[in-house]
Amino acid sequence: MSYARQMLDTYPGNFGVDAAALAAAVDALSDCAQACTADVDADLSEENVAEMVRCIRLCLDCVNVCTATLGVTSRQADYDADVTKPLLQACVAICKSCADECARHAQHHEHCRVCEQACRRCEQACRELLDSLK
Amino acid sequence: MSYARQMLDTYPGNFGVDAAALAAAVDALSDCAQACTADVDADLSEENVAEMVRCIRLCLDCVNVCTATLGVTSRQADYDADVTKPLLQACVAICKSCADECARHAQHHEHCRVCEQACRRCEQACRELLDSLK
Amino acid sequence: MSYARQMLDTYPGNFGVDAAALAAAVDALSDCAQACTADVDADLSEENVAEMVRCIRLCLDCVNVCTATLGVTSRQADYDADVTKPLLQACVAICKSCADECARHAQHHEHCRVCEQACRRCEQACRELLDSLK
Amino acid sequence: MSYARQMLDTYPGNFGVDAAALAAAVDALSDCAQACTADVDADLSEENVAEMVRCIRLCLDCVNVCTATLGVTSRQADYDADVTKPLLQACVAICKSCADECARHAQHHEHCRVCEQACRRCEQACRELLDSLK
Numbered sequence: 001m002s003y004a005r006q007m008l009d010t011y012p013g014n015f016g017v018d019a020a021a022l023a024a025a026v027d028a029l030s031d032c033a034q035a036c037t038a039d040v041d042a043d044l045s046e047e048n049v050a051e052m053v054r055c056i057r058l059c060l061d062c063v064n065v066c067t068a069t070l071g072v073t074s075r076q077a078d079y080d081a082d083v084t085k086p087l088l089q090a091c092v093a094i095c096k097s098c099a100d101e102c103a104r105h106a107q108h109h110e111h112c113r114v115c116e117q118a119c120r121r122c123e124q125a126c127r128e129l130l131d132s133l134k
Numbered sequence: 135m136s137y138a139r140q141m142l143d144t145y146p147g148n149f150g151v152d153a154a155a156l157a158a159a160v161d162a163l164s165d166c167a168q169a170c171t172a173d174v175d176a177d178l179s180e181e182n183v184a185e186m187v188r189c190i191r192l193c194l195d196c197v198n199v200c201t202a203t204l205g206v207t208s209r210q211a212d213y214d215a216d217v218t219k220p221l222l223q224a225c226v227a228i229c230k231s232c233a234d235e236c237a238r239h240a241q242h243h244e245h246c247r248v249c250e251q252a253c254r255r256c257e258q259a260c261r262e263l264l265d266s267l268k
Numbered sequence: 269m270s271y272a273r274q275m276l277d278t279y280p281g282n283f284g285v286d287a288a289a290l291a292a293a294v295d296a297l298s299d300c301a302q303a304c305t306a307d308v309d310a311d312l313s314e315e316n317v318a319e320m321v322r323c324i325r326l327c328l329d330c331v332n333v334c335t336a337t338l339g340v341t342s343r344q345a346d347y348d349a350d351v352t353k354p355l356l357q358a359c360v361a362i363c364k365s366c367a368d369e370c371a372r373h374a375q376h377h378e379h380c381r382v383c384e385q386a387c388r389r390c391e392q393a394c395r396e397l398l399d400s401l402k
Numbered sequence: 403m404s405y406a407r408q409m410l411d412t413y414p415g416n417f418g419v420d421a422a423a424l425a426a427a428v429d430a431l432s433d434c435a436q437a438c439t440a441d442v443d444a445d446l447s448e449e450n451v452a453e454m455v456r457c458i459r460l461c462l463d464c465v466n467v468c469t470a471t472l473g474v475t476s477r478q479a480d481y482d483a484d485v486t487k488p489l490l491q492a493c494v495a496i497c498k499s500c501a502d503e504c505a506r507h508a509q510h511h512e513h514c515r516v517c518e519q520a521c522r523r524c525e526q527a528c529r530e531l532l533d534s535l536k
Binding site: 245249 | 409443469473478513515516
């Protein structure tokens with residue numbers, strides 16, 4: 001069981017969100033932020049770095065938005081829909097853009113294939129958490 | 135002139151945003167993230183810490199959302215409205231909530247008064263940047 | 269296999285660090301940052317929040333230092349010992365302090381027991397990565 | 403007066419550090435993290451992006467280390483020398499490396515000149531804070 005799930009299962013308060021959906025999102029956000037950080041570095045090591053510029057920028061945005069979403073969703077008390085919903089929407093959007101761009105390079109760069117998977121999983125997990133909030 | 139404005143004035147590419155509004159937002163986001171970090175610590179030093187719990191949580195959310203928004207808006211190329219707009223909306227919402235909660239404590243805790251000012255200024259700057267994107 | 273390990277295995281450049289030790293550290297840093305974020309929130313939900321203040325502060329420091337170390341070690345090219353070594357030393361120190369403080373509360377607060385485990389594992393993984401750099 | 407200084411002046415507890423040195427470091431860390439974030443984006447907009455790869459990597463490390471140091475030093479209670487000192491040492495080292503690399507590009511790229519200044523000021527402020535801790 002992931003630490004995220006264990007932390008939820010030992011939480012002293014109530015929270016109005018499905019624990020499985022929340023733990024899945026937290027784990028996916030954590031993995032996605034790390035994968036995108038590593039992908040930026042891998043892109044910078046490629047000979048055709050000029051072709052990777054868009055990928056690098058999207059990955060950097062993805063790291064920032066996933067990290068913030070990870071923090072806000074990890075503090076499960078007092079969900080404020082006015083904050084959490086647009087934040088999750090921004091996260092779904094950047095994960096999708098980043099995955100689509102990584103997919104364009106996946107055939108030539110294995111690291112982009114792995115990063116695409118992390119982004120798609122995060123996009124899906126955030127979408128499901130967002131749906132469960134409605 | 136702030137570093138944020140100098141970095142914008144020496145930017146090699148084009149960006150479709152008003153430089154003054156962008157620099158104001160970047161500076162306000164940076165200040166707000168730091169003020170909220172310091173306010174959490176100040177709240178934790180108060181004797182009535184149990185009454186400061188909501189303030190601490192909102193400040194922690196505010197740090198996360200402001201830091202992400204700072205990163206995304208500092209990369210001024212390739213603004214993606216699907217990411218930037220909801221992110222700025224989340225930022226406006228958390229800055230407002232955090233300022234409102236700090237205002238409740240401002241009379242007794244000077245640090246909450248200062249933090250409230252940083253949050254209000256950031257809320258306003260993000261709102262103006264958001265309007266300029268439309 | 270974790271995304272961290274997959275990203276390392278598909279990395280286009282060389283890196284002078286043991287891949288297993290690096291992947292273990294990256295995964296442990298990621299888990300520890302999340303567990304500490306969640307533990308702050310859980311501490312804030314306890315009735316005896318005044319007794320948890322030191323735990324909250326150490327967890328907040330631990331999140332910051334682990335997140336930075338995660339970023340720097342995820343960019344595996346061009347390790348600079350003058351940066352990476354003291355950063356890992358700071359990370360070992362805060363993980364140890366945070367684990368020791370969580371241990372004091374572990375009997376009464378299950379979430380502190382889980383957080384302690386995440387911190388101990390991270391302390392150990394960073395120590396091993398640090399040793400492998402010498 | 404900066405928000406950092408105002409937050410220090412309204413802090414409810416004691417702290418064993420010189421307030422002027424601490425406020426200067428906090429402001430410099432905040433500026434440096436933002437300037438490096440913006441410089442990465444500016445570097446990515448240059449035609450000779452392949453020559454900027456080392457600059458980009460150092461700026462990314464600098465953002466991570468400055469952000470962590472900003473968080474830890476903003477929580478001024480309970481300074482733990484085993485954490486704060488190596489963290490400040492890592493910060494001094496990365497600010498120096500990043501400034502030196504930016505200096506190599508400063509003649510051709512104005513944004514690197516501005517970023518160099520932010521890094522040098524941060525290196526100096528962290529060095530002075532580190533000295534005041536001894």
